[in-house]
Amino acid sequence: MDSEFLESLLMVIDHGSVAEAARRLGISATAVAQRISVLEDQVGTRLVARVGRTVKPTVAGAAIVERARDIVRDVDALRAVASAGRVEGEFRLGATSSAIIGLLPPVLKKLASKHPGLELHVTPGASTSLYEKLQANEIDAALLVEPPFPLGKAYSWATVRIDPYVFLASAKLKNTPPRELVRSQPFIRYDRGVWGGRLADIWLRSHRYRPTERFELDALDAIAVLVDQGLGVSLVPDWHGPWPEGIRLAKIPVPVDPIYRKTGFLWPRNSLHLRQIETLVAEALSAFPMSPLD
Structure with missing residues (x-):
């Protein structure tokens, strides 16, 4: 029984669509359907069935799902052991949108x-969801914002980027003190549901800033555009970029107790992909050398 055929079956069941499974696997829908047909011939029963517009597992299909996942994971682990010491093979990396860009x-x-x-x-994905995927063994490592809690001994962390937080304002407000900015202008909040936004919120509350909120977003580039349009001010990390083209913004440093957003790689200490992870970290640090402050 081919593990790639099992992977195709799991992809169809997880996404409820042969077409979506094919897109994610990088093969044709016909090929996915043929793989499932072969599996059904091998086990002697139907494994999936169409229910309306969605493909669902049959009773037999649902019964083998978890065992099929174990088999696929075991095969991946064997491949990783076989290629130990070499930077090759399949590697699943989760990354935030800002890190990807x-x-x-x-x-x-x-x-x-x-x-x-x-x-x-x-x-x-967002850092919170990537952390959950890492715990569920759905990815091998994550490039994300440093979690705001102790990681424990099960995970390793490597910082590759440290961004100071700044107050963003339209260029004409560049000489306005931060407290006056927040008092006099509508506030565009960096979403408190993401770790980077939570850090900004803690700083504002601890220094008794009371903003009048207009929007709350988790997309930094969108916040920059709204600030450029004069719709408010914000407190965000001064990220590496790229920044939206054509905008003119003032970046005003945090006046006291500066805060920083750390971005880095997180992975299980017992990972079978340590060589790949070490290579990723080394290449990232080579591309983005840390400053003395970092």
Whole structure:
């Protein structure tokens, strides 16, 4: 029984669609359907059935799902052991959208050149969801904002970027003190549901800033555009970029007790992909050297 066929079955069950499974696997829908048909012939019963517009597992299909996941994971682990010491094979990396746009491109370019045998699959997501995926073994490592809680001994962390927080305002307000900015202008809040936004909120409350909120967003580039349009001010990390084109903003440093957003790699200490992770971290630090402050 081919583990890739089992992976196709799991993808169809997880997403309820042959077409979506095919898109994520990078093969045709016909190929996915053929793989499932072969599996059904091997086990002697139907494993999935169409219910309206969605593909659902049959009773037999639902019964084998967890065992199929175990088999796929075991095969992946065998591959990792076989390639130990070599930077090759499949590697699943989760990354925030800002990291995918601003940090990963030069790293991926170097990896593709130096290690053509590495099959890197990047999953986008917020830091909170990526942490959950890492715990569930759905990804091998994550490039995310440092969690605001102790990680314990099960995980390793490597910081690759430290961004100071700044008050963002339209260019004409560049000489306005931060407290006056927040008092006199509508506030565009960095979403408190994400770790970076939570850090900004803690600073505002601890220093008794009482903003009049207009929006709350988790997209930093969108916040920058709204500030540029004169719709308010914000407190955000001065991220690496790229920043939206054509905007003119004032970046005003936090006046006291500066805060920083750390972005880095998080992975299980007992990972079977340590060589790949070490290579990723090294290439990222080479592309973005840490400043003395960091």
